[in-house]
Amino acid sequence: AQSVSQHNHHVILSEAASLELGCNYSYGGTVNLFWYVQYPGQHLQLLLKYFSGDPLVKGIKGFEAEFIKSKFSFNLRKPSVQWSDTAEYFCAVNEDTGNQFYFGTGTSLTVIP
Amino acid sequence: GAGVSQTPSNKVTEKGKYVELRCDPISGHTALYWYRQSLGQGPEFLIYFQGTGAADDSGLPNDRFFAVRPEGSVSTLKIQRTERGDSAVYLCASSLGPQATQYFGPGTRLTVL
Secondary structure, three states: OOOEEOOOOEEEEEOOOOEEEOOEEOOOOOEEEEEEEEOOOOOEEEEEEEOOOOOEEEOHHHOEEEEEHHHOEEEEEEOOOOHHHOEEEEEEEEEOOOOOEEEOOOEEEEEEO | OOOOEEEOOEEEEOOOOOEEEEEEOOOOOOEEEEEEEOOOOOOEEEEEEEOOEEEEOOOOOOOOEEEEOOOOOOEEEEEOOOOHHHOEEEEEEEEOOOOOOOEEOOOEEEEEO
16 A cells, blocks of 8 residues: 655744655555645645646645655645645645545644744 | 535544434535544545445445445445544545545544543
8 A cells, every 4th residue: 555654744934934845655656646735724625736747846825846756755845935824734645547545644834923 | 616515514422323424525526535534644545436336445444334425426424333443534525537636525523432
Protein backbone atom coordinates (compact mmCIF):
# COMPACT_ATOMS: atom_id res chain seq x y z
CA ALA A 1 0.00 0.00 0.00
CA GLN A 2 0.97 3.57 -0.52
CA SER A 3 2.26 5.74 2.25
CA VAL A 4 2.38 9.50 2.30
CA SER A 5 4.68 11.33 4.68
CA GLN A 6 4.33 14.90 5.81
CA HIS A 7 7.28 15.55 8.06
CA ASN A 8 6.21 18.96 9.29
CA HIS A 9 3.43 18.41 11.78
CA HIS A 10 3.08 21.97 12.98
CA VAL A 11 4.56 25.08 11.38
CA ILE A 12 4.40 28.60 12.78
CA LEU A 13 5.33 31.52 10.56
CA SER A 14 5.05 35.28 10.62
CA GLU A 15 3.15 37.02 7.87
CA ALA A 16 5.18 37.55 4.69
CA ALA A 17 7.47 34.62 5.48
CA SER A 18 8.00 31.98 2.81
CA LEU A 19 6.43 28.56 3.21
CA GLU A 20 7.50 25.12 2.14
CA LEU A 21 5.68 22.01 3.34
CA GLY A 22 7.18 18.64 2.57
CA CYS A 23 5.34 15.65 1.12
CA ASN A 24 6.89 12.31 0.17
CA TYR A 25 5.16 9.19 -1.08
CA SER A 26 6.21 5.60 -1.47
CA TYR A 27 4.72 4.31 -4.75
CA GLY A 28 7.14 3.78 -7.62
CA GLY A 29 4.63 3.88 -10.45
CA THR A 30 2.64 6.66 -12.05
CA VAL A 31 0.83 8.79 -9.53
CA ASN A 32 -1.52 11.73 -9.32
CA LEU A 33 -0.68 14.19 -6.56
CA PHE A 34 -2.84 16.62 -4.61
CA TRP A 35 -2.70 19.22 -1.88
CA TYR A 36 -5.85 19.85 0.11
CA VAL A 37 -6.45 22.57 2.68
CA GLN A 38 -8.87 22.72 5.57
CA TYR A 39 -9.48 26.18 6.99
CA PRO A 40 -10.82 26.35 10.55
CA GLY A 41 -14.44 25.27 10.59
CA GLN A 42 -14.54 24.49 6.87
CA HIS A 43 -14.48 21.45 4.60
CA LEU A 44 -11.42 20.02 2.95
CA GLN A 45 -10.88 21.74 -0.38
CA LEU A 46 -8.46 21.25 -3.22
CA LEU A 47 -5.48 23.64 -3.43
CA LEU A 48 -3.80 22.14 -6.46
CA LYS A 49 -3.17 18.89 -8.28
CA TYR A 50 -0.64 17.26 -10.57
CA PHE A 51 -1.58 14.63 -13.13
CA SER A 52 1.06 15.03 -15.83
CA GLY A 53 3.02 17.63 -17.77
CA ASP A 54 4.83 20.55 -16.17
CA PRO A 55 6.01 19.35 -12.76
CA LEU A 56 5.54 22.83 -11.31
CA VAL A 57 1.84 23.33 -10.72
CA LYS A 58 0.10 26.46 -9.55
CA GLY A 59 -2.99 26.44 -7.42
CA ILE A 60 -5.33 28.85 -5.76
CA LYS A 61 -4.29 31.67 -3.43
CA GLY A 62 -0.72 31.86 -4.69
CA PHE A 63 0.26 28.30 -3.77
CA GLU A 64 2.42 26.13 -5.97
CA ALA A 65 3.92 22.67 -5.75
CA GLU A 66 6.74 20.91 -7.51
CA PHE A 67 6.70 17.23 -8.40
CA ILE A 68 10.20 15.74 -8.25
CA LYS A 69 9.85 12.15 -9.42
CA SER A 70 13.38 11.12 -8.45
CA LYS A 71 12.74 12.20 -4.88
CA PHE A 72 9.13 10.94 -4.69
CA SER A 73 8.24 14.40 -3.46
CA PHE A 74 5.52 16.99 -4.03
CA ASN A 75 6.36 19.93 -1.78
CA LEU A 76 3.98 22.82 -1.36
CA ARG A 77 5.29 26.38 -1.49
CA LYS A 78 4.10 29.93 -1.11
CA PRO A 79 6.51 32.89 -1.29
CA SER A 80 4.67 35.08 1.21
CA VAL A 81 2.08 33.73 3.62
CA GLN A 82 -0.85 35.64 5.04
CA TRP A 83 -2.73 35.29 8.31
CA SER A 84 -5.63 33.82 6.30
CA ASP A 85 -3.44 30.87 5.28
CA THR A 86 -3.72 29.49 8.80
CA ALA A 87 -5.14 26.02 8.20
CA GLU A 88 -4.42 22.30 8.07
CA TYR A 89 -2.73 21.14 4.86
CA PHE A 90 -2.93 17.59 3.54
CA CYS A 91 -0.95 15.95 0.78
CA ALA A 92 -2.67 13.10 -1.08
CA VAL A 93 -1.59 10.56 -3.67
CA ASN A 94 -3.58 8.42 -6.05
CA GLU A 95 -2.06 5.64 -8.12
CA ASP A 96 -2.84 6.38 -11.74
CA THR A 97 -4.65 3.06 -12.21
CA GLY A 98 -6.19 2.92 -8.75
CA ASN A 99 -9.26 4.20 -6.97
CA GLN A 100 -7.78 4.79 -3.55
CA PHE A 101 -6.51 8.12 -2.38
CA TYR A 102 -3.84 8.10 0.31
CA PHE A 103 -3.54 11.13 2.56
CA GLY A 104 -0.70 12.26 4.75
CA THR A 105 -1.24 13.07 8.42
CA GLY A 106 -1.45 16.76 7.70
CA THR A 107 0.53 19.87 8.62
CA SER A 108 -0.99 22.51 10.80
CA LEU A 109 0.10 25.98 9.70
CA THR A 110 -0.29 28.97 11.99
CA VAL A 111 0.51 32.38 10.56
CA ILE A 112 1.11 35.10 13.12
CA PRO A 113 0.04 38.61 12.05
CA GLY B 1 -24.57 25.71 -5.74
CA ALA B 2 -25.17 22.94 -3.24
CA GLY B 3 -22.13 21.07 -2.09
CA VAL B 4 -21.79 17.65 -0.53
CA SER B 5 -23.94 17.34 2.57
CA GLN B 6 -23.70 14.79 5.35
CA THR B 7 -26.12 13.94 8.11
CA PRO B 8 -26.07 13.87 11.01
CA SER B 9 -23.26 16.29 11.77
CA ASN B 10 -22.72 14.60 15.12
CA LYS B 11 -23.70 11.16 16.33
CA VAL B 12 -23.18 9.81 19.81
CA THR B 13 -23.93 6.16 20.35
CA GLU B 14 -23.21 3.39 22.78
CA LYS B 15 -20.85 0.51 22.19
CA GLY B 16 -22.60 -2.31 20.39
CA LYS B 17 -25.22 -0.16 18.69
CA TYR B 18 -25.88 0.18 14.96
CA VAL B 19 -25.44 3.53 13.17
CA GLU B 20 -26.13 4.89 9.72
CA LEU B 21 -24.37 7.91 8.24
CA ARG B 22 -25.75 9.60 5.17
CA CYS B 23 -24.06 11.41 2.30
CA ASP B 24 -25.74 13.55 -0.35
CA PRO B 25 -23.25 14.15 -3.16
CA ILE B 26 -23.23 17.00 -5.61
CA SER B 27 -25.88 16.43 -8.27
CA GLY B 28 -24.45 14.69 -11.33
CA HIS B 29 -21.36 13.36 -9.57
CA THR B 30 -21.05 9.69 -10.38
CA ALA B 31 -18.09 8.98 -8.12
CA LEU B 32 -18.51 8.91 -4.34
CA TYR B 33 -15.93 8.20 -1.65
CA TRP B 34 -16.12 7.54 2.06
CA TYR B 35 -13.17 8.30 4.33
CA ARG B 36 -12.54 8.06 8.05
CA GLN B 37 -10.42 10.64 9.83
CA SER B 38 -9.19 9.95 13.33
CA LEU B 39 -7.75 12.65 15.55
CA GLY B 40 -4.36 13.83 14.33
CA GLN B 41 -4.54 11.77 11.15
CA GLY B 42 -5.35 12.38 7.53
CA PRO B 43 -8.44 10.95 5.86
CA GLU B 44 -8.27 7.18 5.46
CA PHE B 45 -9.96 5.69 2.39
CA LEU B 46 -12.86 3.35 3.10
CA ILE B 47 -14.85 2.77 -0.08
CA TYR B 48 -15.39 4.15 -3.57
CA PHE B 49 -18.60 4.01 -5.60
CA GLN B 50 -18.87 4.57 -9.32
CA GLY B 51 -22.57 4.91 -9.92
CA THR B 52 -24.49 2.39 -7.86
CA GLY B 53 -21.73 -0.16 -7.47
CA ALA B 54 -18.92 -0.30 -4.95
CA ALA B 55 -15.95 -0.23 -7.30
CA ASP B 56 -13.44 -0.54 -4.47
CA ASP B 57 -14.30 -1.45 -0.88
CA SER B 58 -10.81 -2.52 0.10
CA GLY B 59 -10.53 0.19 2.73
CA LEU B 60 -13.41 -1.03 4.89
CA PRO B 61 -11.73 -2.19 8.11
CA ASN B 62 -13.92 -5.25 8.75
CA ASP B 63 -17.31 -6.74 8.03
CA ARG B 64 -19.04 -4.49 10.55
CA PHE B 65 -18.77 -1.72 7.99
CA PHE B 66 -20.98 -1.64 4.92
CA ALA B 67 -22.04 1.07 2.49
CA VAL B 68 -24.72 1.34 -0.16
CA ARG B 69 -25.65 3.70 -2.93
CA PRO B 70 -28.80 2.14 -4.38
CA GLU B 71 -29.79 4.84 -6.87
CA GLY B 72 -26.37 6.21 -7.69
CA SER B 73 -26.73 9.40 -5.69
CA VAL B 74 -27.24 9.29 -1.90
CA SER B 75 -25.01 6.89 -0.03
CA THR B 76 -25.32 5.42 3.45
CA LEU B 77 -22.43 4.09 5.50
CA LYS B 78 -23.61 1.50 7.98
CA ILE B 79 -21.67 0.38 11.02
CA GLN B 80 -22.85 -2.59 13.06
CA ARG B 81 -21.91 -3.41 16.65
CA THR B 82 -20.01 -0.15 17.05
CA GLU B 83 -16.79 -0.13 19.05
CA ARG B 84 -15.04 2.74 20.80
CA GLY B 85 -12.31 2.57 18.19
CA ASP B 86 -14.86 3.52 15.52
CA SER B 87 -15.00 7.03 16.97
CA ALA B 88 -13.82 9.39 14.24
CA VAL B 89 -15.01 11.92 11.68
CA TYR B 90 -16.49 10.17 8.67
CA LEU B 91 -16.04 12.16 5.48
CA CYS B 92 -17.79 11.81 2.18
CA ALA B 93 -16.54 13.21 -1.11
CA SER B 94 -17.95 13.20 -4.61
CA SER B 95 -16.53 13.88 -8.04
CA LEU B 96 -17.46 13.79 -11.69
CA GLY B 97 -15.35 10.73 -12.22
CA PRO B 98 -12.63 8.54 -10.73
CA GLN B 99 -9.74 10.91 -11.43
CA ALA B 100 -11.61 14.19 -11.11
CA THR B 101 -11.40 16.70 -8.27
CA GLN B 102 -13.09 15.46 -5.13
CA TYR B 103 -15.43 17.76 -3.23
CA PHE B 104 -15.68 16.96 0.44
CA GLY B 105 -18.61 17.25 2.79
CA PRO B 106 -18.42 18.61 6.34
CA GLY B 107 -18.23 15.13 7.86
CA THR B 108 -20.10 13.29 10.57
CA ARG B 109 -18.40 13.14 13.94
CA LEU B 110 -19.15 9.73 15.44
CA THR B 111 -18.54 9.16 19.12
CA VAL B 112 -18.94 5.69 20.54
CA LEU B 113 -19.23 5.65 24.32
